[in-house]
Amino acid sequence: MSDQKDGLSRRDFLKGSVATAAAVGLGSVGVFTHAHAEMIGPNDTINAALIGVGAEGSMLLKKAVKIAGVNFVAVCDIQPKHLQQGMDIAKGAKGYADYQEMLDRKDLQAVIIAAPIGLHESMTVDSLRAGKHVLCEKMMAYSVDGARHMARVARQTGRKLQIGHQRRYNPRYRHAYKMIQDGLLGEITHVRSQWNRNASWRRPVPQDSTEELTNWRLYRKSSQGLMAELGSHQIDVVNWMVGDVPSAVVGIGGLDFWKDGRDIFDNVQVVFEYPNGVKYTFQSLTTNQFDGATEQVMGTKGTMILSEGPCTFYREPKTDEEIWESMATKQAAGGKSGIVLDASKSPRLEKAAAEGSAIPELENLKKDAYTLEMEDFFQTLRDGHEPMCSGRVGMETCIPAIKANDAMETRQWTDIPASLYKI
Numbered sequence: 303m304s305d306q307k308d309g310l311s312r313r314d315f316l317k318g319s320v321a322t323a324a325a326v327g328l329g330s331v332g333v334f335t336h337a338h339a340e341m342i343g344p345n346d347t348i349n350a351a352l353i354g355v356g357a358e359g360s361m362l363l364k365k366a367v368k369i370a371g372v373n374f375v376a377v378c379d380i381q382p383k384h385l386q387q388g389m390d391i392a393k394g395a396k397g398y399a400d401y402q403e404m405l406d407r408k409d410l411q412a413v414i415i416a417a418p419i420g421l422h423e424s425m426t427v428d429s430l431r432a433g434k435h436v437l438c439e440k441m442m443a444y445s446v447d448g449a450r451h452m453a454r455v456a457r458q459t460g461r462k463l464q465i466g467h468q469r470r471y472n473p474r475y476r477h478a479y480k481m482i483q484d485g486l487l488g489e490i491t492h493v494r495s496q497w498n499r500n501a502s503w504r505r506p507v508p509q510d511s512t513e514e515l516t517n518w519r520l521y522r523k524s525s526q527g528l529m530a531e532l533g534s535h536q537i538d539v540v541n542w543m544v545g546d547v548p549s550a551v552v553g554i555g556g557l558d559f560w561k562d563g564r565d566i567f568d569n570v571q572v573v574f575e576y577p578n579g580v581k582y583t584f585q586s587l588t589t590n591q592f593d594g595a596t597e598q599v600m601g602t603k604g605t606m607i608l609s610e611g612p613c614t615f616y617r618e619p620k621t622d623e624e625i626w627e628s629m630a631t632k633q634a635a636g637g638k639s640g641i642v643l644d645a646s647k648s649p650r651l652e653k654a655a656a657e658g659s660a661i662p663e664l665e666n667l668k669k670d671a672y673t674l675e676m677e678d679f680f681q682t683l684r685d686g687h688e689p690m691c692s693g694r695v696g697m698e699t700c701i702p703a704i705k706a707n708d709a710m711e712t713r714q715w716t717d718i719p720a721s722l723y724k725i
């Protein structure tokens with residue numbers, strides 16, 4: 303889609319760019335909320351809204367209303383019961399059934415989108431064009447073109463776009479990333495991850511709802527299935543740890559167990575190839591929960607096992623004992639002794655503590671990753687910094703997930719050209 307089709311004149315684009323540049327350059331002065339409107343200062347209250355008060359949206363809203371300096375002025379949902387739930391959580395917020403009507407509000411500065419994946423592109427693009435900053439839930443979009451479109455409109459409008467892969471904000475993952483950067487694993491050559499469950503994923507349909515609205519995840523026309531709903535979080539982690547994006551994918555999936563009218567795969571196994579030769583295997587089962595959800599990053603010096611709970615490190619026998627190993631907790635798993643990656647135990651943090659520096663990992667361990675991702679989103683509006691899970695990062699995760707589905711459906715080796723990641 304051309305820039306012209308995105309509905310922005312060159313003049314509007316330049317205004318957005320100037321606004322962003324000014325905000326980034328001046329840091330503490332804040333970010334323009336609209337090309338013509340006022341800026342958000344470091345101490346200003348931000349007026350926010352949430353679209354889609356379902357399972358995820360209501361969980362996010364409960365946490366978001368506690369964030370200092372943010373006022374939820376509106377919530378939106380097409381299901382009256384969910385809308386009421388949103389208004390009950392965000393006291394004083396006005397309820398809307400039509401998100402377009404909500405976006406007409408001039409006082410609204412930021413929008414969190416937690417609607418089903420098929421609506422992410424239109425809701426995000428409309429919000430950005432209305433001058434709002436957006437935190438959109440994962441997976442970024444239903445299609446490759448949709449993700450590229452969202453990232454492009456964010457750039458053109460100069461509005462912030464963040465995607466909801468919350469592991470980027472999880473202090474354990476951030477700590478593990480720094481350790482990998484410090485060379486703990488040597489050269490990463492392979493990654494394995496799995497997200498296994500023993501559950502159908504089907505939700506009971508309330509009398510006042512429909513199968514389409516309640517079980518949108520189970521149908522190909524409204525869902526990218528396990529690759530999007532679970533796999534995208536782990537692809538994001540692997541892209542981050544490896545520092546690159548996949549260039550090809552091969553896989554096999556099936557609908558073999560839950561034959562209840564759904565048409566998405568209920569089990570998937572894929573292998574991604576990265577340009578530097580790293581191979582990443584991903585599995586997701588719905589009939590056996592063995593090993594749950596973890597990512598295992600394998601390097602020449604050791605293996606890091608990452609999860610939203612504890613993270614552990616296993617040293618290769620030929621690798622020298624790391625200095626911090628004696629300071630860390632050891633636990634046995636799979637017959638081997640591993641080291642728990644407690645964020646309080648590493649020379650880097652010990653040194654920072656001795657010097658009296660602030661240690662964000664330790665402070666943030668007290669908070670959950672959803673709160674941290676939302677706090678950081680609002681902070682980007684105040685100080686102009688680039689979101690850690692930006693539209694670009696979200697797009698780089700979304701494209702391989704969709705290509706994996708293509709590969710499984712066509713049973714073909716599927717290249718992912720580097721040009722697809724360019725916007």
Ligand SMILES: NC(=O)c1ccc[n+]([C@@H]2O[C@H](COP(=O)([O-])OP(=O)(O)OC[C@H]3O[C@@H](n4cnc5c(N)ncnc54)[C@H](O)[C@@H]3O)[C@@H](O)[C@H]2O)c1
Nearest residue numbers: 354355356357358359379380381384416417419439440441
């Ligand atoms: N980050 C995470 O870990 C995580 C976890 C779960 C879900 N999610 C994501 O959150 C999103 C929502 O998932 P969910 O499980 O909450 O789904 P859900 O079906 O429970 O909720 C979606 C809500 O959107 C509403 N909705 C649908 N069409 C709408 C429209 N046109 N306008 C306004 N509201 C509309 C529905 O009525 C419903 O209340 C998905 O993108 C999903 O992938 C993210």
